[in-house]
Amino acid sequence: MNKTEDRIERYLEPHFKDIQDTSCTIVGMGTLGSKNAKTLGRIGVNLKLIDRDFVERKNLSNQEYLESEEGEFKAEVMKKKIKRIRGKNKSEIDSSVVDLNSNNIKREIKDTDVIIDSTDNLKTRLLLNDFAKKREIPLIIGMLGGSEGMTMTVSPNGPCFKCVLGEEPISQGTCDELGISPGIAEVISGLQVRQFIDIVKDKPVENLLTVNLENMDFNELKLKRRENCSTCNGKYEELNRIKESRVLCDKKSVQMYPRITDLTKLKEINPNLDIYEDKIGILESSNIKIMIYESGKAIIKGVESVEEARKEYDRLLGGR
Ligand SMILES: [Zn+2]
Structure with missing residues (x-):
């Protein structure tokens, strides 16, 4: 068999075609999402990119945008960017400038095989967790703060993000005010992309992976379903949450x-x-x-x- 000159393709064989044929919705086109989209877009995965915001000056140090793109919507900029860099790896790519919530999530995330959470807020992450569990779609969660990051795959039959987080109501204190160490987003994005590949290969990693660059600490925590987890017991509270200022x-x-x-x-x-x-x-x-x-x-x-x-x-x- 002739070996392809494309090193990624060579590595991913014999799953390359399956990976390209898998559709993936990435929610959030910020620090993590812009990197996830670029990596998966390059290899020709079918993508839907969701983000409500536009490129701002403060994003340029940690997100995949240019100064000349300031003021444009992130999801659309990223879609254009991927179309320009893909070469022969052409695939479906769609974008949506929308504020994802319980009212529109059904419309915005459909016909997708995998969801990647690249948001920077817990509310949307919990909404995605409930939605993914209800619809039995694998969800790859990613979080960043300071020099730390974490990621986990929520499989239809495995433990969910709420199993880890518990049932406490979300307070304002969950906001990330730490800033971000250079490099941590690349590590977590790399892990999320790898989890995507493992899902396609039907070998999802359902553990909680944590990284701290400050002391080069890498950890893998085996997760179990929490018995009284509302989501795992079919109570999808986030899909019915009321609106608040x-x-x-x-x-x-x-x-x-x-x-x-x-x-x-x-x-x-x-x-x-x-x-x-x-x-x-x-x-x-x-x-x-x-x-x-x-x-x-x-x-x-x-x-x-x-x-x-x-x-x-x-x-x-x-x-x-
Ligand atoms: Zn759960």
């Missing part, structure tokens, strides 16, 4: 759910509202940027409290 992890933005979500109506209130593909409304005024998604959620950037966010929203869009 809250300050987001960066402490400079707030999410809320305004009463009027019809973008055309909002544009009548403030003609400066830009409507993007009938799906997202964007309004900028000095240091404030408001993004309104068709899911009904609004993100107000440039504010530090829910009260301030409400005040700015009312000022710019005439009442909630």
Whole structure:
């Protein structure tokens, strides 16, 4: 048999075709997600990329974006980028600029064989955990903070993320305020990509892998199903969670759910509202940027409290 000159292909044989034929949804196109997308995109995996945000200057040191891409939506930039670098490894690639939540997750994640969690927030991760368990889709979780990172595969029959986390309600304290050590995202992304390959080969690693670059500590913890885990007992609380206003992890933005979500109506209130593909409304005024998604959620950037966010929203869009 002739050996291919492509070193990745050579390594992945005889599973290369199966890997390319597997569809993967990556949620989050930030530090981890942009790396996962590039690696899997290069080898021709069918991808769906989901992210609600646009490229900002602060992302350039740790995410796969260029200065010239500032202000563009991450999911779309990454889709274009992968199309440019793929060479002969052509595959389906789709992107969605959306704020993933319990209302739209069914529509956004469908016909996918594997889900990769590359988000930076626990709420979406728990939502993905419930969704993946309910639909019996393997989910590869990844988390970063400081010099540490962790990853695990949630298989349809194995322990889930909530088995590890417990049932405590999520508080604001779960935000990652540590910053990120250079290199840790590459390690965790590498492990997530490897877990994807292992899932395709039908040998998922259901253990919790943790890494700390500070002391070069690598650990593998064998996981068990927690007997009273709500998710594993078929109670998918995250898929029914109510909407609430809250300050987001960066402490400079707030999410809320305004009463009027019809973008055309909002544009009548403030003609400066830009409507993007009938799906997202964007309004900028000095240091404030408001993004309104068709899911009904609004993100107000440039504010530090829910009260301030409400005040700015009312000022710019005439009442909630
Ligand atoms: Zn569980």
